[in-house]
Amino acid sequence: MTLSFADLGLSEPQAQHLDGLGFKEPTPIQSQAIPHMLAGHDVVGLAQTGTGKTAAFSLPILEQINVNKRAVQALVLTPTRELAMQVCQAVQGLKQNSQLQVLPVYGGQAIERQLSQLQRGVHMVVGTPGRVLDLLNRGSLELDQLSWLVLDEADEMLNMGFIQDVETILNHAPADRQTAFFSATMEPAIRELAAKFLKSPVTVKVKAQNTAPLRITQLAYVVPPGWSKPRALMPILEMEDPESAIIFVRTRRTAAELTRQLQFSGHSVDEYHGDLNQPQRERLLLRFKQGQVRWVVATDIAARGIHVDNLTHVINYELPDNVDSYVHRIGRTGRAGQEGRAVSIVHPLEKYQLRQVERHIQQEIAFCKVPTQAEIAARSLEKLQTQIKEAVTSERLASFLPIVSQLTAEYDPHTVAAAALQMAYDQTRPVWMRGDNEDQPYFAEEEPNRQRSQRARRRRIQSPVSKSMF
Template identity: 45%
Template sequence: MLNEAGPYRFGTQIVSRDVALALKTIGYEEPTRIQSDCIGPLLAGNDVVGQAHTGTGKTAAFGIPLVEQADPSQVFIQGLILVPTRELAMQVRDELVRLAQFRRLGVVACYGGQPISKQIAALKRRTHIVVGTPGRVLDHLGKGTLRLETVRTVVLDEADEMLDVGFLPDIERILSRTPRNRQTALFCATMPSLIRRIVGRHMRSPVWIRIGSEIETSPDVRQVYIEVLEQDRVRAFVRLLKTQVSGGKVLMFRRTKAGVDNLAQALQRQGIAAAGIHGGLVQSERNAAMRSFHAGELKVLVATNLAARGLDIPQVSHVVNYDMPQNLEEYVHRIGRTARMGRDGTAITFVTEWDFPMLDLLQDSLAGELKQETLPL
């Protein structure tokens, strides 16, 4: 329990006793930079655009103000959070439940791959905050099982990823169903032109907050590349696994769903506990893979960029770019899955004969952080 009589603080920001107790229970002692910069403006009612990479604590940056401002005694939907993937919807929902554990707020996640009847039943209960993917939120709006006229705050989380997969029309349809005087917060890692279109059309004089630059990487990530023939990448990884990767977990990236499946099967044939995750799998398959990876039953998780976006796996020791990232931002996002919350990590990029132009771009941009290594004998 909290000993002090108050006021209760998270960093320099005063929070309620209920939220302070939740933060203490969770183990949050000091805010991250994105939290320090966002919580105050959001509590003051400002619209906010926050640009920060994965692993910086942005869920709590908008979650703490959302939980603080929601009124438990008013049993209607007060907050809406839109996210690009099912996994991220579940992750954000779980974080908000933890933050609201002493506030008696109902938080419901709405996403595809789960029977909509379960979500309809949940929405009929005590619901104050909804977290959802755009497609499933529109399904509920069409059925009349979700109403947004009472929403006070909308959060667009990982907005750049939602735009990348074509969710802009869906997002705008959803926003049109919310009050014009709502508060809007938008979080992204990159700043494509479509983001500025959303800001211009749907936000009111937002506070802009940028944590780091688009090419900034964590100093806790050891970045290396290994030149390898395209057809030798599986053999090269198996060798790395035997010589360099001991007790940690490995997240490998491929560009396509078929590539994920093929690589996971190739690793399994080598006796490696591996599984793949991508948007083409049914929800039960994705959940089973994640449970096994969390439990340590799997050594390697192979994923597409989008599937990995919502994964909450703090113990990833190695990220392996089996396929070369297609741009600098993608590289930074991928390697940001390791060395999270103060841990060290290693990012290994395989460079085939086709990848040298992209390698040159990465080396020019990363100022010597990406170093060559040879495959262990």
């Protein structure tokens, strides 16, 4: 039997509001967590990104907040500014009472504005530990009326070193509050924190939390021996042709370097990492969501706040440290019932890491060779043929018919059409493919063999593969 939001204990007005937003049925984590939170139990929720956990903890809170009391009654802690903004936006959309005030607080934003809004009175605060602690120390954020405290992505918060700040905030809150921890994994530090600050918590989790959604196609391109990943990346991107993608790397430096290389090759791409200030991050997120930027090169921590509808690809330019991070990364695509592709780029020595992933998630990852120029050219011709079929029905076609009539009076119609196709194809063909040997997937001028092999050996020495990564 399928449950409705009303069956979980939410009021009829709230259930109708959710129905109007398109939320017909609760997700598994919502079905399990909402009744316990409405009943006043402390909760530990284990769920990956994209499972609906924000609604799982916010809907019970929104149901019970007293809008007539102008005091902070709920506090949600998040590890990053981006996630704080995302949670705040989600809550704004879920609430049915316009009088309910939600305030995001995080560093990088003028604190005066936050102080002013707190002084006017808000019901719910969503923020990062550092800024929340700052406001507490100033005496501007008062928690004496707090009834609910939520740690969202608790595992990441502790991994980022916020444990002391989090404990300080928890100690500031009233003892009779209701507390919930939501996390992708149940690490020992989470267990210790829950045992210390939660009262007889109920643990809820979605089934098969360590598996990747079946609607995500997973594949890995193996970089030939002696090659660098940048050299292999370009033909892979040409073959995959992502409409929108997050390209994951390990460090800010790699993000900046790879972004420069891709921009130089004419791609619509930008970088997203911890060195960007808050206005820069917000502008990039807006451009990415609006489709003005197709691809974003991001580090794991910075990308916690990136959630874009219709993301077609997740590309692991560098593999993450563990399997859970792999599942978390690729779960950003293939959401809301849509198809997605998760592409990893690995050296031969890194293949064993993906074999461990396969065993863990009990799903197969297809291993592929880096595509050749001939393969990419064939793919480009297929796309061109599709575009021509669409153009045949275009209203603009009529304006070109007089030119066609003039040319076909002098040349065979097939020859005219083939010439037009050749021009269109040559204009869209990447510069790195304009060589003579289409069996080679090169995208840049190659170094002399000896020099290239020496550099490849140095790279392998300087960047050893860690056998403890997974």
